[in-house]
Amino acid sequence: MIESEALLKFLKDRRSIRSFQDKVISEKEIEMILEAGRWTPSASNRQPWEFIVIQNKEILEKISKTAFYGKFMKGIPIAIAIVAKIKTSPKWYLIDTSLVSMNMILMAWSLGIGTCWIGAMNREKAKEILGLGDKDHLLTVLPFGYIKGEIPEPTSRKPLNKIVKYV
Numbered sequence: 001m002i003e004s005e006a007l008l009k010f011l012k013d014r015r016s017i018r019s020f021q022d023k024v025i026s027e028k029e030i031e032m033i034l035e036a037g038r039w040t041p042s043a044s045n046r047q048p049w050e051f052i053v054i055q056n057k058e059i060l061e062k063i064s065k066t067a068f069y070g071k072f073m074k075g076i077p078i079a080i081a082i083v084a085k086i087k088t089s090p091k092w093y094l095i096d097t098s099l100v101s102m103n104m105i106l107m108a109w110s111l112g113i114g115t116c117w118i119g120a121m122n123r124e125k126a127k128e129i130l131g132l133g134d135k136d137h138l139l140t141v142l143p144f145g146y147i148k149g150e151i152p153e154p155t156s157r158k159p160l161n162k163i164v165k166y167v
């Protein structure tokens with residue numbers, strides 16, 4: 001078990017990172033990120049996902065161009081596409097794979113590796129590049145890299161008294 005105050009601090013300290021060093025990430029670290037994804041909970045434990053590790057420079061370049069605000073993805077050393085298998089869990093595939101994404105993001109942060117969820121992208125184009133079909137939903141492509149420059153300031157959060165109700 002992890003100490004809870006330390007966990008809360010860790011969660012609060014995490015940032016989306018949009019500036020990366022062009023430095024290779026070790027296989028061990030990639031495996032840790034993938035393992036964090038693999039151990040994600042899912043509805044009825046269906047695990048409706050596949051992960052595509054993208055290291056090929058040409059494919060990375062093409063994928064980065066599918067992100068609407070993804071200029072920061074240029075030159076990244078690695079990205080992982082999180083693919084939802086729609087038929088495996090038609091009702092829950094979006095939720096299950098979103099949790100995968102979060103697990104991977106948090107594992108990366110613990111390793112000093114930054115990432116940012118890419119939501120705004122030309123999914124159809126990215127799917128074509130990755131050879132995905134109709135039964136696949138491309139949730140996101142997470143770029144991973146060591147953080148370049150300063151860690152960004154925290155983004156704001158609504159205060160608890162605005163979002164919590166006790167009944």
Ligand SMILES: Cc1cc2nc3c(=O)[nH]c(=O)nc-3n(C[C@H](O)[C@H](O)[C@H](O)COP(=O)(O)O)c2cc1C
Pocket residue numbers: 014015016017018069116117118119120121155
């Ligand atoms: C579902 C989802 C989609 C997102 N899409 C994008 C995106 O397309 N481009 C981007 O730069 N950031 C994207 N983000 C990152 C958010 O902007 C970021 O998480 C938010 O501003 C809070 O900042 P923080 O992650 O540093 O706490 C996305 C985040 C989520 C959860």
